[in-house]
Amino acid sequence: MAPTLIGTHPALTVLSEQERMFQETVRSFATAEIAPKSMAMDAAQAMDPGIVAQLFELGLMGIEVPEYLGGTGSDFFTSVLVVEELSRVDPAVGVLVDVQNTVVVKALLYWGSDEQKARYLTRLARDTVGAYALSEAGSGSDAFALATRARQVGDGWVLDGRKLWISNAMEAGLFIVFATVSPQDGYRGITAFLVDKDTDGLSVGRKEDKLGIRASSTCELVLENVRVGPGQVLGEVGKGYKVAIETLNEGRIGIGAQMIGLAQGALDHTVRYVREREQFGRSIGSFQGVQFQIAEMATEIEAARLLVYNAARLKDSGEPFLAQAAMAKLYSSEVAQRVASRCIDLFGGYGFTRDYPVEKLYRDAKVGTIYEGTSNMQKQTIAKMLLK
Numbered sequence: 001m002a003p004t005l006i007g008t009h010p011a012l013t014v015l016s017e018q019e020r021m022f023q024e025t026v027r028s029f030a031t032a033e034i035a036p037k038s039m040a041m042d043a044a045q046a047m048d049p050g051i052v053a054q055l056f057e058l059g060l061m062g063i064e065v066p067e068y069l070g071g072t073g074s075d076f077f078t079s080v081l082v083v084e085e086l087s088r089v090d091p092a093v094g095v096l097v098d099v100q101n102t103v104v105v106k107a108l109l110y111w112g113s114d115e116q117k118a119r120y121l122t123r124l125a126r127d128t129v130g131a132y133a134l135s136e137a138g139s140g141s142d143a144f145a146l147a148t149r150a151r152q153v154g155d156g157w158v159l160d161g162r163k164l165w166i167s168n169a170m171e172a173g174l175f176i177v178f179a180t181v182s183p184q185d186g187y188r189g190i191t192a193f194l195v196d197k198d199t200d201g202l203s204v205g206r207k208e209d210k211l212g213i214r215a216s217s218t219c220e221l222v223l224e225n226v227r228v229g230p231g232q233v234l235g236e237v238g239k240g241y242k243v244a245i246e247t248l249n250e251g252r253i254g255i256g257a258q259m260i261g262l263a264q265g266a267l268d269h270t271v272r273y274v275r276e277r278e279q280f281g282r283s284i285g286s287f288q289g290v291q292f293q294i295a296e297m298a299t300e301i302e303a304a305r306l307l308v309y310n311a312a313r314l315k316d317s318g319e320p321f322l323a324q325a326a327m328a329k330l331y332s333s334e335v336a337q338r339v340a341s342r343c344i345d346l347f348g349g350y351g352f353t354r355d356y357p358v359e360k361l362y363r364d365a366k367v368g369t370i371y372e373g374t375s376n377m378q379k380q381t382i383a384k385m386l387l388k
């Protein structure tokens with residue numbers, strides 16, 4: 001007797017009607033609106049304000065913000081699809097949307113009071129870019145060694161310190177700032193604060209001159225005697241480490257999405273190019289040596305995509321996803337580097353110039369192994385899960 005089929009699981013890459021609609025909308029927007037501006041934004045090291053306005057209009061800056069707060073009311077997997085599609089065209093735009101949705105909005109959704117959600121999530125969905133200020137000059141991988149201080153004055157707090165590497169800092173209207181209320185307590189002193197851009201004493205400092213994702217602003221954030229009220233603590237005093245860990249655990253799946261989008265974008269350009277470019281009287285795509293390289297890249301991207309989609313779908317279904325998220329980020333950032341590098345090889349000398357987008361994608365790929373936890377930190381997480 002044939003076994004009864006109790007139920008089948010759809011493949012990870014099979015999208016629901018709503019997911020497909022999002023993907024198509026973002027793909028058309030990225031192709032029509034971002035692609036023509038991408039190289040100029042990279043050269044100017046500046047995000048086009050018109051693009052940021054369009055991201056808000058399309059509902060891409062508050063993907064998981066509930067509809068009653070003016071957001072799109074969708075899920076984490078949709079954020080991943082959006083970041084992938086944007087990064088296929090421009091990973092600098094991809095990371096702006098990624099930071100907004102997967103760490104800033106997420107921290108508020110998980111840890112914000114009803115009052116904070118009503119005040120900030122509505123703005124984040126409508127017109128306010130958010131930034132996430134954890135790292136400092138002396139604390140990167142060892143994030144909880146941060147030195148920014150928060151002192152209680154009356155019922156409020158006074159913040160002093162300098163943050164480094166803060167993505168979206170130039171555009172942001174809201175900063176989630178991590179500070180310690182008691183350095184002697186180590187990670188148990190870390191507290192997250194919601195700080196509006198126009199708060200006295202807060203200023204955006206030096207902007208980094210970077211190798212890649214140059215249109216994405218990465219700046220120092222200076223806090224000098226910044227006074228905030230008690231209502232600006234996000235979550236509990238001394239529980240900021242939880243806010244950071246939980247948002248970054250999830251956020252790094254978004255970086256995985258940025259990297260698979262980037263790799264797919266580079267491969268798409270290359271497939272078009274090898275069809276057209278002729279050497280030895282034939283298109284270079286007709287040589288088996290070239291075809292095999294294309295096949296290997298497509299296979300690696302598909303494997304990375306499955307890791308990213310699986311981690312995101314595990315997250316949305318409430319399953320443990322920590323190791324899978326670390327694997328997704330680790331692997332997809334390596335794939336993005338390998339693929340972008342090989343794509344330049346297949347473009348030959350032209351790939352080494354700014355005439356084609358693969359040169360930019362190659363530069364953009366490098367950051368994937370660094371931010372939201374370096375590759376070594378991802379390996380540490382994976383090994384910890386295996387050896388515990």
Ligand SMILES: Cc1cc2nc3c(=O)[nH]c(=O)nc-3n(C[C@H](O)[C@H](O)[C@H](O)COP(=O)(O)OP(=O)(O)OC[C@H]3O[C@@H](n4cnc5c(N)ncnc54)[C@H](O)[C@@H]3O)c2cc1C
Nearest residue numbers: 132133134135140141165166167218370371372373374376
């Ligand atoms: C473009 C860009 C944007 C960023 N955006 C943000 C942002 O928006 N908000 C924010 O808070 N931060 C941001 N960051 C900071 C980023 O998260 C850190 O750069 C990252 O965590 C690494 O820290 P680090 O640069 O201090 O390197 P370090 O921690 O000094 O690491 C240097 C090297 O040592 C290795 N290493 C360190 N410790 C260990 C260990 N225990 N075992 C093995 N190897 C180890 C690392 O893997 C790495 O290879 C951004 C960084 C960049 C480059």
